[in-house]
Amino acid sequence: MLENIIEEILISEEMIQKRVKELGKQISRDYADKDPILISILKGGVYFLIDLTRAITIPHTIDFMVVSSYGDSRETSGIVRLVKDLKEDIRHRYVLIIEDIIDSGLTLDYLLKSLQAREPQSIEICTLLSKPSRRKVDLHVKYLGYEIPDKFVVGYGLDYQQYYRNLPFICVFKSDVSVISKQ
Numbered sequence: 001m002l003e004n005i006i007e008e009i010l011i012s013e014e015m016i017q018k019r020v021k022e023l024g025k026q027i028s029r030d031y032a033d034k035d036p037i038l039i040s041i042l043k044g045g046v047y048f049l050i051d052l053t054r055a056i057t058i059p060h061t062i063d064f065m066v067v068s069s070y071g072d073s074r075e076t077s078g079i080v081r082l083v084k085d086l087k088e089d090i091r092h093r094y095v096l097i098i099e100d101i102i103d104s105g106l107t108l109d110y111l112l113k114s115l116q117a118r119e120p121q122s123i124e125i126c127t128l129l130s131k132p133s134r135r136k137v138d139l140h141v142k143y144l145g146y147e148i149p150d151k152f153v154v155g156y157g158l159d160y161q162q163y164y165r166n167l168p169f170i171c172v173f174k175s176d177v178s179v180i181s182k183q
């Protein structure tokens, strides 16, 4: 049962959808005539990307990467591994990285360095969530949905051991749940 895994709902479905629409408008204004490419990090960032892409009213393309830094545990290993690379060439393109959450920032720091080497026109970060108190590296985030406290959250793409990504809201996961309890 969901009550067994949810401590509190931090960001409701309505709040997420409202913010996504605002970000879509902002990006459409900032990138008009720039033909941006939105790069999402599988799997968590995909839910956000799909809603965001429908809120953007200018021509743009999308692509995906898989980067692994967490495994199935709740704590970062600090080791970032590129599991799947982009299909598109991003040279001279306006790149927007679409993330679900920035925690320590180590994942994005690694990604930015690796993508910068391909000489894009620009790279900016768009993340739905950020835990600023957890940051280990300095990152410039151009588009931010919501700042959240240092709590482990699931929903809207974020998982615990691959489950709960489908929840339409962001909620704090009960810290005493050690065995997966399926919906």
Ligand code: XMP
Binding pocket: 044, 069, 070, 076, 099, 100, 101, 102, 103, 104, 105, 106, 107, 108, 151, 152, 153, 154, 158, 159, 160
């Ligand atoms: P870093 O520390 O590199 O981590 O910024 C980014 C990645 O860590 C995962 N992450 C979470 N996943 N609930 C989750 O389900 C959380 O509260 C959480 N905090 C970080 C996530 O995969 C993100 O891309």
Ligand code: MG
Binding pocket: 044, 070, 158, 159
């Ligand atoms: Mg995860």
